Amino acid sequence: MAFTEPVLTKRIPLDASQRKLIGYDDYVATGGYKSLKQALEMPPADIIKTVTDSGLRGRGGAGFSAGQKWSFIPKEKKGPHYLCVNADESEPGTFKDRYLIDHDPHLLLEGIAIACLATQCDIAYIFIRGEYHYSAKVLEHALKEAYAHGIFGGDGVLGSGKKVECYVHRGAGAYICGEETGLLEALEGKRGWPRNKPPFPAIAGAFARPTVINNVETLMCVPHILERGPAWFKTMGTPSSPGPKLFGMSGHVNNPGVYEDELGITLDYAINKLAGGMKGGAYKASVCGGISMGILGTNQLDIKLDFDDVRFRGGCLGLGTAGMIVMNEHTDMVKALRNCVRFYAHESCGQCTPCREGSNWMRKILDRILDGDGKAADLQMLMELEKTMGIMPGTTICGLADGTAWATRTFINKFYDEFALRCPEAPTKTIPLKVSSGRLNVLTPMGSNTR
Amino acid sequence: MPKITVDGQTIECKDKQMIIQACADAGIEVPHYCYHPGLSIVASCRICLAEVEGVPKLVPTCQTPVRDGMVVHLNSTKSIANQKQVMEYLLVNHPLDCPVCDQAGECNLQDYSYQFGRSESRFEEAKQKKPKKDVGLHVLLYNDRCIMCTRCVRFTREVAGTSELFVDGRGSKEEIEIFPGKPLNNKLSGNVVDLCPVGALLDKDFLFKQRVWFLKSAPSISPADAGGENIWVHHNEGVVYRLKPRYNEQLNKWWISDDTRYSHKVVNDPKRLYGAMRTQYGSQVESNYDDAIQQADTDLKRIHKENGDASLCAVLSPMMASEEAYLLGKYIRSIDPAALLVIGPVPMAAEDEVFRHYVSGQETFRIQAEKVPNKNGVTRVIDLLGGAKQTWDEFSQQHPTKLKAAWVVGGYLSHWTGLDAPAPLKKLYKVVQDILPSHLTHHADILLPSATWVEKDGSWENYQNMSQAFVAAFPPRDGAMREGNVYAKLLGRRTYDVAHVRQEMGEPFTSIKVPTISEADEPAMEFVEI
Numbered sequence: 001m002a003f004t005e006p007v008l009t010k011r012i013p014l015d016a017s018q019r020k021l022i023g024y025d026d027y028v029a030t031g032g033y034k035s036l037k038q039a040l041e042m043p044p045a046d047i048i049k050t051v052t053d054s055g056l057r058g059r060g061g062a063g064f065s066a067g068q069k070w071s072f073i074p075k076e077k078k079g080p081h082y083l084c085v086n087a088d089e090s091e092p093g094t095f096k097d098r099y100l101i102d103h104d105p106h107l108l109l110e111g112i113a114i115a116c117l118a119t120q121c122d123i124a125y126i127f128i129r130g131e132y133h134y135s136a137k138v139l140e141h142a143l144k145e146a147y148a149h150g151i152f153g154g155d156g157v158l159g160s161g162k163k164v165e166c167y168v169h170r171g172a173g174a175y176i177c178g179e180e181t182g183l184l185e186a187l188e189g190k191r192g193w194p195r196n197k198p199p200f201p202a203i204a205g206a207f208a209r210p211t212v213i214n215n216v217e218t219l220m221c222v223p224h225i226l227e228r229g230p231a232w233f234k235t236m237g238t239p240s241s242p243g244p245k246l247f248g249m250s251g252h253v254n255n256p257g258v259y260e261d262e263l264g265i266t267l268d269y270a271i272n273k274l275a276g277g278m279k280g281g282a283y284k285a286s287v288c289g290g291i292s293m294g295i296l297g298t299n300q301l302d303i304k305l306d307f308d309d310v311r312f313r314g315g316c317l318g319l320g321t322a323g324m325i326v327m328n329e330h331t332d333m334v335k336a337l338r339n340c341v342r343f344y345a346h347e348s349c350g351q352c353t354p355c356r357e358g359s360n361w362m363r364k365i366l367d368r369i370l371d372g373d374g375k376a377a378d379l380q381m382l383m384e385l386e387k388t389m390g391i392m393p394g395t396t397i398c399g400l401a402d403g404t405a406w407a408t409r410t411f412i413n414k415f416y417d418e419f420a421l422r423c424p425e426a427p428t429k430t431i432p433l434k435v436s437s438g439r440l441n442v443l444t445p446m447g448s449n450t451r
Numbered sequence: 452m453p454k455i456t457v458d459g460q461t462i463e464c465k466d467k468q469m470i471i472q473a474c475a476d477a478g479i480e481v482p483h484y485c486y487h488p489g490l491s492i493v494a495s496c497r498i499c500l501a502e503v504e505g506v507p508k509l510v511p512t513c514q515t516p517v518r519d520g521m522v523v524h525l526n527s528t529k530s531i532a533n534q535k536q537v538m539e540y541l542l543v544n545h546p547l548d549c550p551v552c553d554q555a556g557e558c559n560l561q562d563y564s565y566q567f568g569r570s571e572s573r574f575e576e577a578k579q580k581k582p583k584k585d586v587g588l589h590v591l592l593y594n595d596r597c598i599m600c601t602r603c604v605r606f607t608r609e610v611a612g613t614s615e616l617f618v619d620g621r622g623s624k625e626e627i628e629i630f631p632g633k634p635l636n637n638k639l640s641g642n643v644v645d646l647c648p649v650g651a652l653l654d655k656d657f658l659f660k661q662r663v664w665f666l667k668s669a670p671s672i673s674p675a676d677a678g679g680e681n682i683w684v685h686h687n688e689g690v691v692y693r694l695k696p697r698y699n700e701q702l703n704k705w706w707i708s709d710d711t712r713y714s715h716k717v718v719n720d721p722k723r724l725y726g727a728m729r730t731q732y733g734s735q736v737e738s739n740y741d742d743a744i745q746q747a748d749t750d751l752k753r754i755h756k757e758n759g760d761a762s763l764c765a766v767l768s769p770m771m772a773s774e775e776a777y778l779l780g781k782y783i784r785s786i787d788p789a790a791l792l793v794i795g796p797v798p799m800a801a802e803d804e805v806f807r808h809y810v811s812g813q814e815t816f817r818i819q820a821e822k823v824p825n826k827n828g829v830t831r832v833i834d835l836l837g838g839a840k841q842t843w844d845e846f847s848q849q850h851p852t853k854l855k856a857a858w859v860v861g862g863y864l865s866h867w868t869g870l871d872a873p874a875p876l877k878k879l880y881k882v883v884q885d886i887l888p889s890h891l892t893h894h895a896d897i898l899l900p901s902a903t904w905v906e907k908d909g910s911w912e913n914y915q916n917m918s919q920a921f922v923a924a925f926p927p928r929d930g931a932m933r934e935g936n937v938y939a940k941l942l943g944r945r946t947y948d949v950a951h952v953r954q955e956m957g958e959p960f961t962s963i964k965v966p967t968i969s970e971a972d973e974p975a976m977e978f979v980e981i
Contacts, residue, residue, distance in 0.1 A: 174621070176621075191617075191618065196492070196493070196494050196511070196514050345622060345623065346621075346622060347621070347622070348621065348622035348623070349621060349622070350599060350618070350620070350621050350622045350623065350624075350625040351493070351495045351599075352495050352496075352497050353495070353496055353497050353498070353537050353540045353541060353598070353599075354497055354536065354537065354540055356540075356599065356622055356623050356625075357540035357541070357543045357544065357623060358540060359622070359623075360543075360579075360622060360623040361540075361543055361574060361576070364576035364577070365576065367576075368575075368576065377573075381573060388532075388533070388536045391508075392508070393508060393509060393533075394500060394507075394508025394509035394510060395497050395500060395509060395533060395536075395537075396497065397494065397495065
């Protein structure tokens with residue numbers, strides 16, 4: 001455990017007044033594109049092995065091993081491979097990718113070039129969120145510089161003959177396009193509706209070709225891993241979640257912003273040391289990584305912020321993107337949940353029945369509770385609805401319905417009293433899921449639906 | 452061949468078949484809305500989910516291929532819980548206006564609600580209101596009833612290839628929409644109504660006309676073109692209310708063209724001819740049908756006697772059943788062994804209309820340019836009978852001058868002769884069998900109103916030389932008679948027995964399969980145990 005100096009933010013000073021956009025020249029002067037040269041001399045399998053050895057886990061939310069993801073791409077190439085960079089950062093409370101792109105775009109481009117070499121991708125698409133106007137401009141400018149200096153296009157990466165093209169694709173502003181297959185659909189020009197898996201993107205992704213999809217921060221870790229080796233990377237973080245991580249601190253803290261530290265710091269440390277302590281009252285709750293992951297309760301300040309502890313001890317879905325929305329003691333948790341669920345109801349893509357109808361139903365129940373018409377049955381209803389949606393019970397195509405479910409579940413479980421107060425006669429804590437198994441004995445003619 | 456176990460029952464499946472299809476083939480109903488065997492799989496309605504042993508999550512049966520030894524539970528607690536929940540979700544914003552909904556009675560939302568749903572909804576909030584839309588020439592869209600299965604959207608893309616429909620909006624606010632100024636007016640548009648599992652897409656022609664539980668069905672063939680599309684005739688009390696596609700793997704699959712779909716209008720056309728007529732002293736007078744037939748027989752025999760052989764001809768319409776054409780040919784040759792057999796006019800469109808998949812460009816549906824159902828069959832019958840024959844074009848340009856009388860059969864779906872009677876027939880003695888009035892019927896010496904295809908049995912041979920039988924839905928009204936019955940009478944037979952005539956005609960007519968009404972289409976009433 002030794003996080004001594006900033007890694008991803010090494011070119012971005014903490015003092016906001018001294019920050020500036022790092023251009024190509026500044027980037028190279030501070031050791032940029034060194035790892036790319038190194039990568040060019042390595043066979044692709046070695047690059048993948050190095051990244052796998054480092055234990056780098058995807059920073060987009062799921063925490064899946066990046067090296068393993070790359071190794072799923074077929075080794076034999078029968079056509080183009082694609083790399084999609086997921087910069088559609090729409091998770092509430094998350095703004096780390098924007099911070100990185102706005103200041104150090106070339107680090108991303110170097111990561112892209114290395115990833116393309118490792119997985120033999122020919123074309124990289126940076127799918128950037130539609131609302132990130134400035135970031136898209138920054139990326140476009142950086143891309144121009146990179147093309148001019150032979151990183152992309154031309155005679156291949158730095159004249160090596162391995163040609164990689166890179167494009168910036170701007171989304172049109174939908175949460176669902178941050179889901180990887182939704183992103184692919186949107187990239188292909190279709191409605192951003194997530195795809196059924198299998199086939200997984202590594203086999204048939206963008207344009208039905210093998211595709212790697214990585215988060216911005218994940219790719220930015222790659223040049224550092226190549227430069228300093230997996231062993232160095234593992235000195236930071238915990239054994240199962242090594243490496244540095246950006247923590248997006250927002251909400252009731254004194255100094256909101258993006259802070260870099262290693263994985264496995266405690267929530268207490270993140271709030272009090274990184275973000276300068278609570279503002280306006282004592283700590284009550286914190287979203288642990290975008291609201292889809294759920295919420296950490298009042299007594300969970302000692303939770304270690306890595307991919308596993310948040311899940312196993314924290315009772316959340318995972319660390320997610322580590323975008324913390326910290327709430328002080330004056331926060332109304334029912335209102336906060338209503339706000340979350342309103343977001344999910346608005347952003348549900350409408351493909352699967354449970355998410356489309358369920359999220360909006362939950363929003364209406366919460367609206368009613370806030371209007372003062374809450375009933376005991378409402379809480380039970382919320383808890384039952386929440387259990388029926390998501391990829392974890394298997395009732396939806398993508399994982400974004402789980403977000404609604406986990407937000408609701410953790411809010412109600414951890415702040416049950418507040419909800420019970422608004423719903424008179426709510427029973428004491430345990431709420432079992434009722435399932436009756438009786439079925440009416442009515443025969444529908446066979447095939448009547450397909451005529 | 453993989454074998455899977457569904458609720459304790461072992462069934463054999465084809466390789467790579469989806470579970471839902473394997474179950475359907477084995478007669479096990481898995482509830483489904485978005486799945487349709489003719490369209491791509493989206494697995495979005497989520498009601499077909501089932502528990503599979505060894506898989507922790509519920510799996511969509513429409514999207515999971517079978518594996519040997521798979522054990523599927525459609526009735527496990529988890530599966531049932533999901534079915535109940537999805538049913539409840541689907542009804543959250545559904546207006547439940549079944550009493551005024553055309554789909555009621557054949558609605559999958561109703562059926563599955565009974566079978567898989569819960570008896571009451573726990574939804575207490577306000578329902579979302581969505582507008583009704585006029586999306587095309589034949590189709591109305593009631594958006595509030597829609598369950599977003601997107602079958603219609605996929606159909607317009609993958610079968611019609613025209614992509615008029617799309618999903619607008621997001622989440623529970625989304626709606627099926629058309630692009631401004633681009634209505635759903637392709638020639639397959641009616642199929643979206645059949646596809647819709649609920650009452651969201653409705654046929655303007657059928658709207659509020661009849662409750663579906665009064666309808667009876669008869670298997671039939673499309674009269675609109677040479678494609679031989681298989682259809683069901685839905686009728687009640689001598690009125691045809693609508694035509695629906697009947698699945699045929701080789702021909703029309705699950706679809707029919709709009710030409711076919713609305714071809715039933717002729718059956719209940721108020722202008723249809725009823726009551727035989729004969730010309731007396733230069734003007735037509737009403738006549739007893741049997742007398743008119745007798746008169747025609749007597750007159751033709753007299754003309755043949757006066758003018759010798761080759762003075763008679765018969766115009767066999769390509770709308771006739773092959774069996775009827777055979778009998779008419781037999782009859783006319785029994786009077787005049789050298790009688791000329793002419794095949795009636797064959798209306799043609801410029802070219803076939805071809806529909807293609809919107810991406811792959813693969814052909815999905817073809818509407819034949821030949822707008823009559825039985826040109827091939829009648830041609831085959833004329834060849835079978837041998838002797839003098841002509842096509843209509845040859846007949847119009849140059850016909851034997853010796854001709855004195857003609858037996859003309861029409862039966863076209865619209866007025867076929869135009870403003871004037873066809874030139875070659877002008878000076879002849881004419882016996883006319885037709886269903887709609889025309890210049891020809893006005894000048895007929897004997898007019899015998901005939902029956903439409905839904906009122907008679909027979910067979911038609913399509914463009915691929917595939918002969919298909921159709922079955923009478925109901926008898927013709929008084930004042931009209933099936934052509935076959937007329938000929939049977941003239942030939943001195945007791946009845947017009949199609950099977951018998953086919954035996955007489957020999958191959959390939961003897962091997963025509965007659966479709967039967969399947970149980971699936973005519974569900975018997977059953978006592979419901981609750």
